[in-house]
Amino acid sequence: MLVKSRSVMSLVFIYLFTLSFLWAAIFTRHAMASELNHWFEEFKANASDEALYRLLYAMPKGGDLHNHLSGSNYNQWWGALASDPSKNGGYQYYVKTTLKHCDGYGLNQFGPSSSLLLFVTIQASTYETLTSCEQAEYNPVQSLTNIQKEAWLNGIWLDKPHEGREEFFQTHWQRLNQLNNNPYIAAEMLFKNMQSFADEGLLYLETQANASNFLRSDGTAIPMQEVADIYRNRLAQQDAIDTGLTVRLQHVFLRFSPNAEQALTQSYRFVDKNRDLYVGINAAGREDNDKGYPLRFLSTLRKLRQTLPEVKLSFHAGEVDEPNYHVRDTLLLGVDRIGHGLNLITDPSTMLLMRHNQYLVEINLISNLKLNYVTSYAQHPFPEYLRTGIPVALSTDDRGMWDSNMTDEFFVAVKEFGLTWQEIIKLSENSIQYGFLSATEKASLLDKYKSNMKAFTTKYMNKKEVDNTLIKTGHFICSTYAVCINDNDS
Numbered sequence: 001m002l003v004k005s006r007s008v009m010s011l012v013f014i015y016l017f018t019l020s021f022l023w024a025a026i027f028t029r030h031a032m033a034s035e036l037n038h039w040f041e042e043f044k045a046n047a048s049d050e051a052l053y054r055l056l057y058a059m060p061k062g063g064d065l066h067n068h069l070s071g072s073n074y075n076q077w078w079g080a081l082a083s084d085p086s087k088n089g090g091y092q093y094y095v096k097t098t099l100k101h102c103d104g105y106g107l108n109q110f111g112p113s114s115s116l117l118l119f120v121t122i123q124a125s126t127y128e129t130l131t132s133c134e135q136a137e138y139n140p141v142q143s144l145t146n147i148q149k150e151a152w153l154n155g156i157w158l159d160k161p162h163e164g165r166e167e168f169f170q171t172h173w174q175r176l177n178q179l180n181n182n183p184y185i186a187a188e189m190l191f192k193n194m195q196s197f198a199d200e201g202l203l204y205l206e207t208q209a210n211a212s213n214f215l216r217s218d219g220t221a222i223p224m225q226e227v228a229d230i231y232r233n234r235l236a237q238q239d240a241i242d243t244g245l246t247v248r249l250q251h252v253f254l255r256f257s258p259n260a261e262q263a264l265t266q267s268y269r270f271v272d273k274n275r276d277l278y279v280g281i282n283a284a285g286r287e288d289n290d291k292g293y294p295l296r297f298l299s300t301l302r303k304l305r306q307t308l309p310e311v312k313l314s315f316h317a318g319e320v321d322e323p324n325y326h327v328r329d330t331l332l333l334g335v336d337r338i339g340h341g342l343n344l345i346t347d348p349s350t351m352l353l354m355r356h357n358q359y360l361v362e363i364n365l366i367s368n369l370k371l372n373y374v375t376s377y378a379q380h381p382f383p384e385y386l387r388t389g390i391p392v393a394l395s396t397d398d399r400g401m402w403d404s405n406m407t408d409e410f411f412v413a414v415k416e417f418g419l420t421w422q423e424i425i426k427l428s429e430n431s432i433q434y435g436f437l438s439a440t441e442k443a444s445l446l447d448k449y450k451s452n453m454k455a456f457t458t459k460y461m462n463k464k465e466v467d468n469t470l471i472k473t474g475h476f477i478c479s480t481y482a483v484c485i486n487d488n489d490s
C-alpha cells in the first residue's frame with residue numbers, strides 16, 4: 001500500500017514538474033516575443049529612417065515567392081552582360097538608336113514590335129537579316145555613346161514620374177527583346193540575383209524563369225531541356241552554392257496570347273519532367289487584357305490533371321483596377337498561391353474563404369504603386385489581409401525595373417502600416433512555409449530562419465544600434481522616402 005501511494009506521489013510529482021516546465025517555456029517564449037515587440041516599437045519611435053533601413057537590410061529574411069527573373073535585373077547588369085561576349089555565351093548585340101522609316105509610313109505601331117520604338121535590342125544573327133537601311137538604325141552595344149547607353153538602360157527602368165503601367169508592359173520587354181532569348185545571360189542573372197538576395201539575408205528564391213523561346217547566337221532554337229541544364233550547371237557552380245540560397249524555378253505562360261492553352265500544356269509537361277529544378281507554373285501578362293481571363297484555363301488544367309500528377313500553381317490574379325472574381329476563379333483552377341490579389345478586397349465571399357486558410361497572397365507593395373494599381377498606400381489592402389488572417393508574404397515582382405529590393409518592401413510595410421516585430425516574423429515564415437518545396441526542405445529552411453533571427457535579435461537588442469554593413473539604396477527608396485545611402489562613396 002505504501003509502495004503504491006509512493007509511486008502515485010512520484011507520478012503526481014513528475015506531472016506537476018512537467019507542467020511547470022511547459023508553463024515556464026510558454027511564458028518565456030511569450031515574454032521574449034513581447035520584449036522583442038517592445039524593443040522594435042521603441043526603435044521605430046526613435047530611429048531615423050536611415051537607421052530603420054539599415055536594421056531591415058541586416059535583418060534575416062525568408063524567401064521571395066513572386067519574382068520574375070527577367071524583370072529582376074538591374075539595368076547596369078543588363079548593360080554589362082550585353083556588351084561582354086566573354087560573359088554572355090559569345091553573343092553580339094545591337095541597339096536601335098535612330099529611326100530611318102525604312103518601310104515608309106502607316107505601319108502597325110500597336111503590334112508586338114513597333115517600328116517607332118527606340119532602344120530595341122537584337123542579336124547579331126537578326127541584325128544580319130536586316131536591309132542596309134534597317135541596319136543603319138542600329139549600333140553595336142559597345143559603340144553606343146554615353147548618352148545613347150544611358151537612354152537605352154533607362155528605357156528598361158521606370159525612373160520618370162510620367163512612366164507607369166503602359167511604359168512597363170508596352171516598352172520594357174519589347175526593348176529587352178532578344179536579350180531575353182540568351183540562356184547564358186538568364187543563368188548569369190539568376191546567379192546575380194542569388195548574390196544580392198543572400199546579401200539581404202534571404203534563404204529562398206522561387207523565381208519565374210522560362211526554358212522556352214531561347215536562341216543560340218546563330219539564331220537557331222535551343223531545346224527546353226538544354227536550357228534547363230544551363231540553369232542547373234550555373235546553380236552547381238561554387239560561387240552560386242556559396243550564396244547559401246535555395247533556388248527553385250516556375251515556368252510561366254502569357255495568359256492573353258492566342259496559344260496560351262498550348263503554352264500552359266507545354267509548361268505543365270515540362271515542369272513534371274524537371275521537378276528537381278521546376279516547382280510550379282505561373283500565369284503572367286497584364287490582367288486588364290480580357291483575353292487572359294482565369295476560367296479560360298479551367299478545361300486545359302482539368303485535362304492535364306487526368307493523366308499527370310499535380311503541378312503546383314501560383315497565378316497572378318486580382319492585379320486589376322476593376323472589382324471582379326478573378327481571385328475566386330483562379331482558386332477554382334487549383335492554385336495554392338495568388339500573385340498580387342489586390343482586388344480580392346472587393347469580393348467578400350472569397351475573402352471569407354481565404355481567412356485562416358491555406359492560400360497565400362503574394363504582396364508586391366512597390367510594384368503596385370509603380371504600376372498605378374494603387375495611387376497611395378492608404379488604398380492598399382495588404383494590412384487588411386495581414387490582420388484578418390489571410391496568409392500573405394512580401395515579394396519583389398520586377399524589382400530591377402524600379403531599382404528596389406526585398407528590404408525596400410519591408411521598409412515600405414513598416415513605414416506605411418507600422419508592422420510589429422511579430423508581423424515581420426510571420427511574413428518571413430510564410431514566405432518559406434508557402435514555398436513549393438518539400439515539407440522537409442521547408443522545415444530545414446524554417447529552422448535556419450529561426451536560428452538566424454535569434455542570433456540577430458540577441459545581437460541588436462544588446463547593441464541597441466545597427467550594423468555597419470555596406471549598403472546602397474536604390475532609386476525607389478531614395479526618390480520616395482529620401483533614404484539615399486551609398487556607403488561605397490563615403
Ligand SMILES: [Zn+2]
Pocket residue numbers: 066068284316339397398
Ligand atoms: Zn508578377
